[in-house]
Amino acid sequence: MGIGLLFALTAGLMWGLVFVAPLLLPDYPAVWLTAGRYLAFGLIAVPLALLDRRELSRLSRADWWAACRLSAIGNFLYYLTLSAAIQRAGGPLPTMLIGTLPVVIALCSNHRNAARDGHYRWAQLAPALLLMAAGIACVNQVEQAAVAQADRARYLQGALLACIAVACWTWYPIRNADWLRAHSDRSPRAWATAQGLVTLPMALLAFLGIGLLQAAGVALFPADFALPAGPRPWAYVGLMLAVGLLASWLGTLCWNEASQRLPTALVGQLIVFETLSALAYAQCLRGEWPRPVSVAGVVLLVAGVCWALRLKTVKPVACPVNAG
Numbered sequence: 001m002g003i004g005l006l007f008a009l010t011a012g013l014m015w016g017l018v019f020v021a022p023l024l025l026p027d028y029p030a031v032w033l034t035a036g037r038y039l040a041f042g043l044i045a046v047p048l049a050l051l052d053r054r055e056l057s058r059l060s061r062a063d064w065w066a067a068c069r070l071s072a073i074g075n076f077l078y079y080l081t082l083s084a085a086i087q088r089a090g091g092p093l094p095t096m097l098i099g100t101l102p103v104v105i106a107l108c109s110n111h112r113n114a115a116r117d118g119h120y121r122w123a124q125l126a127p128a129l130l131l132m133a134a135g136i137a138c139v140n141q142v143e144q145a146a147v148a149q150a151d152r153a154r155y156l157q158g159a160l161l162a163c164i165a166v167a168c169w170t171w172y173p174i175r176n177a178d179w180l181r182a183h184s185d186r187s188p189r190a191w192a193t194a195q196g197l198v199t200l201p202m203a204l205l206a207f208l209g210i211g212l213l214q215a216a217g218v219a220l221f222p223a224d225f226a227l228p229a230g231p232r233p234w235a236y237v238g239l240m241l242a243v244g245l246l247a248s249w250l251g252t253l254c255w256n257e258a259s260q261r262l263p264t265a266l267v268g269q270l271i272v273f274e275t276l277s278a279l280a281y282a283q284c285l286r287g288e289w290p291r292p293v294s295v296a297g298v299v300l301l302v303a304g305v306c307w308a309l310r311l312k313t314v315k316p317v318a319c320p321v322n323a324g
Contacts, residue, residue, distance in 0.1 A: 001262065003257075003261060004261030007257040007258040011255040012270070012271065012274040013273065013277050016273075017281065018243060019086065019094070019095055020091070020278070020282060021083070021243050022083040023091055025230075025235065025236060027225070027230070027231060030087060033079075035203050036237075037244055037247075037248065038079075038199040038200075038244070041249060042201075042202075043200065044248075045193050045195075048193045052190040055186065071199050073168050073172060074171070075195070078165050081161040082161070085097075085157075085158040085160075085162040088155065089155050092279075093159060093162065094162040094165070095279060095282065096139055097162040097165075098169070099136045099139075100133075100136060100166060101166060101169055101170065101275075102270070102305075104166065105170055105174065105267075106125065106129060106266075108174060109177075109264040125311065127307055128269065128307040131303050131307060132272060132301050134300050135297040135298065135299070135304060136275075139298065140297075142290075174264060176256070180260050188256030188257045192253040192256055193249070196248065196252075266311075270305065
């Protein structure tokens, strides 16, 4: 439990970086940030694959297809919608909507995975979920006030895109945990590397598709955007490499390690570490201390996680078979 918690915490710290990348590069379209991030992830995974070549050779065609589905939805579609949401609605709103993932994943997996992981009694789980929801509401109240004057249509677009990102990352950890728990003898590191490898052709196809659309006259970039690396090439390349290594590979590796050690409903709640990290990074980027209500919200979030950690899952009672 303790080692799984540390892995989940590290994954949250790494994944929090993806929320500040669109804020650091606001003049780069979300599709260019997504393609750049996963091109870097794929290139980083190539030498890592040499270390795990024996484990990777054990993967079947069905396993590689599962890695493709997980990467397409949990990586590409998730980050495309998230980065677009951040650029349209600012960092706080998408961060707080993503912060609902602990509640959403727990609700989705508590019944679905009861036979495998056991389940939490709803009466015991409810206080933890309420504490986390109250914490998210406190932080959301403060952050929404700061962006109340934003263009409403653009703001609502950001909110909708963030909701799609929530749906993607509700599906991803549940399905990823299914594979890891069904293949407990496999290396979580090799599985993270496999997902990185399949993102490489996806990223290359994304760049090709963007180029074809641009050649066809579809305006995806500002008029003064200098392809391929934009107005700040070194910042773009450096940030994409950092996010690709730390958030994509290392974050996925730590999450896989946590997913093999902890029940899915509990792991889902630990995604709260990603929200806390993203909020902390955003405050550092702003250069200001959080407001008291925000601090209270963080305390409530942490209290909800601590409450959940002390709960024990209950195995379902097997029905006796009638021999007659």
